[in-house]
Amino acid sequence: MIPGSFDYHAPTSLDDALALLTEHGGDAKILAGGHSLIPAMRFRLAVPEVLVDIGRIPDLEYIREEDGHLAVGGMTREVALEDSDLVNAKYPLLADTARVIADPLVRNLATVGGNLAHADPANDHPATMLAYGASVVARGPNGSRTIAIDDFFVDLFESALESNEILTEIRIPTPPAHGGGAYLKMERKVGDYAVSAVAVQLVLDGGTVSSARIGLTNVNPVPMRAKNAEAELVGKAATDDVLEAAGRAAAGECDPSGDLRGSAEYKRDVTRILTKRAIRKAVERAKGGN
């Protein structure tokens, strides 16, 4: 299917992109990897009058550690995360996530910034960034601001970004020693969105989980943290009983809807199981040092 017509701009600086976004207001959309936006345009679910392609702005694709966090440029492609030695060595939750997003062809273009900005509860990075307690840097006409990920997802397909702001960077706190994380996703086939998926990032203190954050994918209208599950876990040793209690809490606090991927009841149960398994894996990794 053919998208509606639009004016296409490919600015080569952030300032030019911001000027175009400000000039065209709500009529304009940012085009990053295009792998959520173009499919939506082909079905005429999105009919923007103006596209501002940010793919020609230099220096928006990078992965580097600085000041206690991992900085990921907004236009960084999923494949770069997948191939990054740094991410694979120190950020296994992020590495797990990048690997299960869509398929290799999509990952060659899809960006991390677009994945978050789209604010689709079916996307995988929101849960992961919630679990990491990441923050997002947004650049607007009056400069940059930092948005905590807990404040970023406002509603279905709605983020805290203004229409003339560009997500330029994601900051992921570097896990401490004895930190560990994991992402587990149940999908019907490669390339599909999750039936349910669970992101866990935690810290061990001896045998006890001293802190933990858990994010859930595609089982709620808005990407969510499973705070009740976190509460079941923190301050305790990750015994089978504690895992079961955390799994049940996550299943209880999410709000999935029944669709082709299964009934709401089924998705809750998958969430329960994945929560347990993801915590177990995160604990193992924390013991192993990442």
Added chain:
Amino acid sequence: MSRHTIKLTVNGEAVEKEVESRLLLVHFVREVLDLTGTHIGCDTTSCGACTVLLDGRAVKSCTVFAAQADGRSVETIEALAADGTLHPLQEGFWEKHGLQCGYCTPGMILSAKHLLEKNPDPTEEEIRWGISGNLCRCTGYNKIVEAIRYAADKQRESTEEVSA
């Protein structure tokens, strides 16, 4: 502007055309350039029949605007046997019966080409992973995996010969 003049390299040749901004790269390749080896198999970015290499990376050309390829290089299946000799991947698909109807084949071959550039000696698992964005309704994939393995061996042999 809803029309643009784009300049890009397609299969090694410089191309300059005026296009509508909404024109998808796959339609540009098939309808403007008449390179119909690149196929269209779906409307949902799911099948990979439209795979081309964009600056060397395998992408779904049904989900890229032609305007996004301005200044870049595009490689389609037509480039592979350009000098009349089959590419090792094409030879592999021939020798190992890696195709039946052939609809998925151009996309499979370009995904495999990118895979072998990143990883010249992939395991079976890595081959399956590398082509997991390309659907085949006929073969059951085993023969495709064997065909890519054949090409990997052949390419490695010829680089060893060159370096020996």
